[in-house]
Amino acid sequence: MSPRVRHRPATSPMLKLKRLKIHELPRVRSGTEMVFNDGVNVLLGLNGAGKTTLLLLLTYVISGRFEQLRDVRFHIEYEMVDGSDTYCVTVRHNPASQPLRSDQAQTYVELKRFRGERLLDRMTIEAGKLRITRDGATEEFDRHLDLMYPLAIYLVPLDAPTSPVRDVQRLDESIFWLAEVTDQAVFTSIEPYSGALVFASPFEVFIGELLRGREDKDLHRFTADDLPFLRAFTETLGLATATFQFELRGRERVEPHEFWQYKFADFRFRLEKTDGTRLSHHELSFGQQRILAFFYYAAMHPDIIIADELTNGMHHAMIERCLDEIGERQAFMATQSPLLLDHLPTQIVSAADARSIFIICSTLVEDGHEHLSWRNMSDEEATHFFRDLQVGISHVNEILRSRGMW
Numbered sequence: 001m002s003p004r005v006r007h008r009p010a011t012s013p014m015l016k017l018k019r020l021k022i023h024e025l026p027r028v029r030s031g032t033e034m035v036f037n038d039g040v041n042v043l044l045g046l047n048g049a050g051k052t053t054l055l056l057l058l059t060y061v062i063s064g065r066f067e068q069l070r071d072v073r074f075h076i077e078y079e080m081v082d083g084s085d086t087y088c089v090t091v092r093h094n095p096a097s098q099p100l101r102s103d104q105a106q107t108y109v110e111l112k113r114f115r116g117e118r119l120l121d122r123m124t125i126e127a128g129k130l131r132i133t134r135d136g137a138t139e140e141f142d143r144h145l146d147l148m149y150p151l152a153i154y155l156v157p158l159d160a161p162t163s164p165v166r167d168v169q170r171l172d173e174s175i176f177w178l179a180e181v182t183d184q185a186v187f188t189s190i191e192p193y194s195g196a197l198v199f200a201s202p203f204e205v206f207i208g209e210l211l212r213g214r215e216d217k218d219l220h221r222f223t224a225d226d227l228p229f230l231r232a233f234t235e236t237l238g239l240a241t242a243t244f245q246f247e248l249r250g251r252e253r254v255e256p257h258e259f260w261q262y263k264f265a266d267f268r269f270r271l272e273k274t275d276g277t278r279l280s281h282h283e284l285s286f287g288q289q290r291i292l293a294f295f296y297y298a299a300m301h302p303d304i305i306i307a308d309e310l311t312n313g314m315h316h317a318m319i320e321r322c323l324d325e326i327g328e329r330q331a332f333m334a335t336q337s338p339l340l341l342d343h344l345p346t347q348i349v350s351a352a353d354a355r356s357i358f359i360i361c362s363t364l365v366e367d368g369h370e371h372l373s374w375r376n377m378s379d380e381e382a383t384h385f386f387r388d389l390q391v392g393i394s395h396v397n398e399i400l401r402s403r404g405m406w
Contacts, residue, residue: 015303023075029371037356043334045361050372051334173309178293187264202300221245229299287313305331338397355382
């Protein structure tokens with residue numbers, strides 16, 4: 001199978017994570033199962049209740065990259081929908097008994113692809129054997145599964161129009177992510193202007209798309225007319241203009257092959273206020289940098305957004321603009337801010353919505369050990385919450401607090 005990424009066509013339906021069940025994972029209560037809303041999902045709970053841990057797990061699941069769990073025993077299953085296809089995935093992993101001996105690890109992966117109720121493909125990896133069953137016929141290949149690589153490389157059906165996984169990152173609660181994709185970022189490519197990419201990070205895919213078909217030159221500059229996310233940021237802050245640019249830092253011939261490797265760096269934003277004042281993104285306030293990071297992040301994540309404390313440092317008008325930017329995407333957000341919660345009523349039109357939108361995170365002690373507990377609202381909790389919301393007297397955060405769920 002080719003490891004080349006299948007890029008999602010602009011008109012294709014968006015990927016959605018529908019369900020996650022955790023049979024075994026360190027510190028997490030066995031049997032934990034959650035269903036997710038197709039739109040916004042909000043994680044609630046005290047500090048230390050595992051909200052960030054769950055967000056990170058969601059990035060592994062959606063990306064199909066489990067290298068961070070290489071050294072732990074885990075067993076999870078989940079369901080994703082991509083257009084008319086449903087993917088049911090099971091991953092079970094026992095780490096190697098000796099460090100640095102990944103070949104000793106035991107990993108089992110099963111992926112089933114359905115269209116409606118009809119099973120299209122079944123793919124498994126066990127004991128180094130990849131088996132693909134399609135139309136009643138089974139093919140078998142020798143394939144060692146390394147958790148360093150995304151499942152898409154191994155498990156994407158050859159005739160599928162898109163990959164059942166998307167590489168996704170977590171937008172953290174600080175501005176570190178913004179620094180990682182500007183000041184600290186380097187983009188290296190052999191064919192930067194052809195659009196040819198192997199499975200790459202969201203940043204690399206985004207920059208690769210910007211360079212596709214462009215001329216080879218030392219400086220690449222883009223305006224708000226070129227980049228919708230930059231236009232949205234400019235309008236939100238009331239700026240006159242904004243540009244995003246980066247430089248070609250070097251070309252190096254790769255021997256003994258006859259091709260060149262290109263390195264791009266110095267990614268930065270240049271902004272101009274209505275009074276003519278010019279500044280870089282480093283000179284923005286914390287809240288302004290946070291919303292710039294969010295718009296930039298959203299441009300790299302066309303399907304699913306995972307954000308930790310999105311509202312940090314933001315005015316309520318900025319929060320509303322962020323929710324508008326999410327649009328039809330699925331989003332997973334952890335928050336301790338009532339501002340985000342109080343912008344959610346338009347997303348909650350039924351008790352069923354309330355049940356799937358909120359994930360209650362807490363800790364509990366069983367058999368003398370503390371476990372993380374993640375769950376949806378119960379049917380009763382969701383019914384009472386929605387009834388209170390319809391009355392319209394209290395804000396969302398007040399209802400959740402009064403009912404002991406936040």
